[in-house]
Amino acid sequence: MDLLLWRHAEAVDGTPDHSRELTERGLKQARRMAGWLDAHRPKRLRVLASPTVRTRQTASAFTDDFEIVPALGPDAGVSDMLAASGWPDASGATLIVGHQPGLGRLAALLLSGAEADWTIKKGALWWFxxxxxxxxxxxVLRAVIPADFA
Structure with a gap:
């Protein structure tokens, strides 16, 4: 199985948190990463997104065919993301468009065997x-692509 973790691109500050939209820079970050993903994507890719506006906008830069999963919201824990993705037993590949600190904690668990407060930068993609x-x-860590490298 492949598991891709994509942190939402840069968003405006403010409240309510779930309604925050991407900035102009964030829209550019999302489009650049979407282009990289389109060129390198696994053949069978299931895309899951948090219900927030910023994650849906980030996912939409890549595809309109994504599932909104309430359990992947800003407070999502590692167990929520593992359950939604089916890691490590599902077939194919899953892309999660989500938030810190959950994505960083999941990356830490996958690579070190323990949750830790690792940071995934806004708009970046980690591929396992x-x-x-x-x-x-x-x-296996296949790729780490910061938004400004895509």
């Missing part, structure tokens, strides 16, 4: 895959 070698499941 898993494989079995010698009867041991391994997590």
């Amino acid at each position: 895959t898993n494989r079995v070698r010698d009867n041991e499941t391994q997590t």
Whole structure:
């Protein structure tokens, strides 16, 4: 399985939090990353997004075919994201468009085996895959793409 974690692009400050929209810079970040994703995407890619405006706008830069998953909101925990994605047992690939600190904590768990407060920058994408070698499941980091590198 492949699991892609995409933090929403830059958004305006303010309240209510769920209604915050992307800034002009954020829209550009989302479009650039969407272009990179389009060129490198796995063949079967399921896209899941938090219900916030900024995550839906980020996902929409890439595709209109995404699922809004309430459990992936700003307070989503690692277990919420693992359950929504089906990691590591689902087939194909899943892209989660979400928030800090949950995405960083999930990345830490996947790479180090323990949750930690790692930061995924706004608009950045982290791509993981898993494989079995010698009867041991391994997590592999395939790519980390900051928004300004896409």
